Amino acid sequence: MTEQITGGSAADIADSVRALQERGVLRPGDALPPVRALADQLGVNRNTVVAAYRHLTQAGIVVTRGRGGTIVAGRSPVAQEGFAADSVLRDVGTGNPDPDLIPDLSRALAHVAGRPVLYGEPVIDRDLDAWATAWMRDAVDPRLPMELTITSGASDAIERLLAQALTRDDAVALEDPCFLSSLNTVRLGGYRPVPVPVDAEGMTVDGLRAALDAGARAVVCTPRAQNPTGASLSAARAGQLREVLADHPYVLVIEDDHFSLLSTAPHHSLIGPQHRRWALIRSVSKFLGPDMCLAVTASDPDTAERLAMRLSPGTTWVSHLLQRLVLALLTDDEVRDGIRAAAAHYAARNAAFAEKLTSRGLPVAVGDGLNLWVELPVPARAAGEQLMRRGWLARTGDEFVLADDAASRRMRLTVHDLADADAERLANDLAAAVAAVSESRRVG
Numbered sequence: 001m002t003e004q005i006t007g008g009s010a011a012d013i014a015d016s017v018r019a020l021q022e023r024g025v026l027r028p029g030d031a032l033p034p035v036r037a038l039a040d041q042l043g044v045n046r047n048t049v050v051a052a053y054r055h056l057t058q059a060g061i062v063v064t065r066g067r068g069g070t071i072v073a074g075r076s077p078v079a080q081e082g083f084a085a086d087s088v089l090r091d092v093g094t095g096n097p098d099p100d101l102i103p104d105l106s107r108a109l110a111h112v113a114g115r116p117v118l119y120g121e122p123v124i125d126r127d128l129d130a131w132a133t134a135w136m137r138d139a140v141d142p143r144l145p146m147e148l149t150i151t152s153g154a155s156d157a158i159e160r161l162l163a164q165a166l167t168r169d170d171a172v173a174l175e176d177p178c179f180l181s182s183l184n185t186v187r188l189g190g191y192r193p194v195p196v197p198v199d200a201e202g203m204t205v206d207g208l209r210a211a212l213d214a215g216a217r218a219v220v221c222t223p224r225a226q227n228p229t230g231a232s233l234s235a236a237r238a239g240q241l242r243e244v245l246a247d248h249p250y251v252l253v254i255e256d257d258h259f260s261l262l263s264t265a266p267h268h269s270l271i272g273p274q275h276r277r278w279a280l281i282r283s284v285s286k287f288l289g290p291d292m293c294l295a296v297t298a299s300d301p302d303t304a305e306r307l308a309m310r311l312s313p314g315t316t317w318v319s320h321l322l323q324r325l326v327l328a329l330l331t332d333d334e335v336r337d338g339i340r341a342a343a344a345h346y347a348a349r350n351a352a353f354a355e356k357l358t359s360r361g362l363p364v365a366v367g368d369g370l371n372l373w374v375e376l377p378v379p380a381r382a383a384g385e386q387l388m389r390r391g392w393l394a395r396t397g398d399e400f401v402l403a404d405d406a407a408s409r410r411m412r413l414t415v416h417d418l419a420d421a422d423a424e425r426l427a428n429d430l431a432a433a434v435a436a437v438s439e440s441r442r443v444g
Helices: 012-022 035-042 046-058 125-138 154-165 181-186 207-213 233-246 301-311 320-330 333-359 380-389 406-410 420-443
Strands: 062-064 070-072 146-152 170-174 192-199 214-222 253-255 278-283 295-299 372-375 408-412
Touching: 012 046, 035 046, 046 062, 046 070, 062 372, 125 146, 125 295, 125 320, 146 154, 146 301, 154 181, 154 214, 154 253, 154 278, 154 295, 154 301, 170 181, 170 207, 181 192, 192 207, 207 214, 207 233, 278 301, 295 301, 320 333, 333 372, 333 420, 380 406, 380 408, 380 420, 406 408
Parallel strands: 170 192, 170 214, 214 253, 253 278
Antiparallel strands: 062 070, 146 295, 278 295, 372 408
């Protein structure tokens, strides 16, 4: 079957393999020829086959397993945030906000009525435009010209921002470990993810420099409450990253400030005053609820124009009814007090659970955000299997990873909504799971 692979360029070889897979000639689990063998068969340079296999890997058509070779991939679900479907286990890996802390919409709904909006009218509701301009300008260097765009959430904005700036196989610098949505957006868009390690102060300087040297044409960064680690950029680190980016003013820098109003950390930007292509995104999903699919994007005027063009063939604009509802909520003093209370709740519950784990010999550094990033002394998947036997479903670190092998000993836990008794039980069960794995490894 693999003798049917043809082509003289990387794109042609990839298209040939794709066609064989679509027709069922190549099936999940079938092995592709080794690079050298296929290069000899087709009479092309070895690097041409390497590039073809890279295209296919990024498209999810094949899986490369090192010495195990390259095989045709089966169809598997893409990891997403949210509850695990059809599970009877207590799910502590959801990444969800607490529904009890999401504002009641009933009072605000009275403010969304108004005259109908017709084709050709401004796509941003006038009152939201004024409020959001002040909100975003407060986080953007005043020397930077800025325009606003409204999209259907942060992931929608990131997908369209990358699409207006990049072509297939362009390199994108991503935090490692990485937020699942950004990771999926890059992979499914056919771009080439380049990992940038994350430490306690956020994206690392050496990592960003290496990604830019590797040809990254875009950078996606979470300035605070990085998911899954909870890290936030320090003022010093943000300044160092700006210095690195100063030599690359036309690289598109995307800041996803997803936690914004809930964050306990100040916002420090890696977008310098002379940067030419940039975007700051703030969605409302974490504090107004995931169903409120709206994000505000501030960007340079050229990027804003291109982003609007990416919107025009499809959704064109986000519903003005939704825009008015968001504005009514965010300008309501009671709602804003509730958001501040929610921020304090998430921080306190995470800190309390981290203390429980630390007292059981599993020290945890508490970051910002909805989750805890827990380091284990054993492989997280093995500990996760032990937790399942005790009735818990957790998320292991390898789901979020590009190249960081250390994440295989990490677990992301969403615990802020656990009652005290349940939190105590989970802490005990996780400590017992780690002990069970340690013992099995010792005996084995």
